Amino acid sequence: MNLADVARRAGVSPATASRALSGHPHVAEVTRARVWEAARALEYVASPEATGLARGTTGRVAVVVPHLARWWFGAALEGLGTVLREGGRDLLLYRLGDAGSRQAFFDELPTRRRADAVVLLGFGVDERERERLDRIGVGIVAAGTRVGSHPSVSIDDHAAGRQAMDHLLHLGHRRIGTIVAADPELDLAQPAGRSSAYRAALADAGITPDPALSVTVTWSPESGARAMGELLGLADPPTAVYAHSDEIALGAVRTLRRAGLRVPEDVSVVGIDDHPLAAMTDLSTVAQPAAEQGELAGRMALAGLAGEPVDPVVTVPTRLVIRGSSGPPQAAGRRWRRS
Amino acid sequence: MNLADVARRAGVSPATASRALSGHPHVAEVTRARVWEAARALEYVASPEATGLARGTTGRVAVVVPHLARWWFGAALEGLGTVLREGGRDLLLYRLGDAGSRQAFFDELPTRRRADAVVLLGFGVDERERERLDRIGVGIVAAGTRVGSHPSVSIDDHAAGRQAMDHLLHLGHRRIGTIVAADPELDLAQPAGRSSAYRAALADAGITPDPALSVTVTWSPESGARAMGELLGLADPPTAVYAHSDEIALGAVRTLRRAGLRVPEDVSVVGIDDHPLAAMTDLSTVAQPAAEQGELAGRMALAGLAGEPVDPVVTVPTRLVIRGSSGPPQAAGRRWRRS
């Protein structure tokens, strides 16, 4: 059941069968119909290997992610997958977990021969990696990060951070803590904008940042919980906390509850993402469209492959979602109850 | 920069270069070294298309999922990806969202030519689909579902359900509701065991099930919230609820809180999964190892490809995790507070 069989059954040469099947012009309508008919009868499926060898392309796009169990990645991948499938490309998934697999990947750059384009999903790269990437000759697009001057989709991290911080400031908070997400091993380009927003918002409000109020942890809920513990241990704990993600924020809320503190009466909490469970847990947050970022990245990759022009930088909007975890600071006495 | 170049630079024939590079026996050590040296110098990467064409294999395994944004899938995919990568196989991801893409997929069964094996992740198939799958000639393994007589890994859904139900019954609950998860469009083989456990546990406790206490919805948190609303609307609402997943359970908790009811004093809730956020929200649940199921499925697929024998059915254990969302039913008066 290969092209030759189809050709024979249709009474034409393999060359004509090939042209008919891949929609080339200059094929008589009757011929084309006969070939398709034969293909259908034989349940013919072209061998991508052979097609690829002959054409010099693979029909695949590689997607690189640092993580899969976190909400943003699943959602973005879902959007990306849908678009690629519509575009007729297969999706090759590379999850580069630890520094080791990461090294190996960039050293041998398997992508070079296995895919026509690569999409980096929330995957920050360092200088050396970017250089290697630049030289592999296939199109590159990023989502959720910026990678050199390659096309990318993402939110404006700084703006998102400002939405969260300004909300807290408007409520009247002056002593605001922040839980910074970073994962030096996995995500070399952490969302610096989310941190700069913290400082800028405080500055605009005339508040001098207290370094003790800023604690850096990984992206997991558990580490969010730990970070909140640190913040609570301070002599003068914050009345509000701005976390870099909802997962971290929910960890923080858990620690607060365990400590017998009320949210938002004693401490307000706001995150970023609008994770599906944020609505369930009544968490105030800054919503970002994850699936949409994946879709856009997919479209950009497809456009690049088609030789069409591609927007170099697209930014998707975020939106403050006020729910029950944020409120005005308590007038007084709050710190006493803690004892 | 292809094999021929490497061979030339090493001063050997392409055949020898091929043997040296792919670790065949009967190659002189010096020759092997020279070839590797040449390959390194040229930054040679073999063309998978050519290798595949010549060898008749692809080096890829296809993974089919109905969903990506739900916790179980991300975690399972992560485990699976790790194992496949260690086994040197690439992972081709197919997310079959709606009935349409599903149809298309099984009709043309692209897998047939694109991968050496397929792993179905939490993907139940119907009769017709199973038949087609049986005929594609590549190895098939399932995780989280059973697919005909193909090898599979999963939890014992019935046992898991019993752990949840027995916990509730031990606490003294007699009027227990259940939120059944199903998605007829995506997941044709819903976890029937989780439902049968509900009935069996009640039967063992001498309780006649009340059909009104069982509501079926999709897997999303939002629908869990809606289902709980229905249950609360009953003339005689349950004192405890067993949900098919944590995501659903968390939706239920949200509805209870909004209704001014306390968890677990007024209503107990238990889920299944041990989602990372379950710990953060103090949800009692039955833990299942998602990443491990992915890993095992990967190993089974790899073993199958290597021609090794594969366990037909492996079951991974679940574990009851009692947290703060479940407790004894309130002695009396509960229903009054509701008004």
Add this chain to the structure above:
DNA sequence: TTGAAAGCGCTAACAT
């Protein structure tokens, strides 16, 4: 509009 023939980059007998 169609066919013949060369070749994409690699592997695997079969020789040597």
Add this chain to the structure above:
DNA sequence: ATGTTAGCGCTTTCAA
């Protein structure tokens, strides 16, 4: 231990 020779299944000039 290594080289020669045929393909693997498709696309694509180049001719007709």
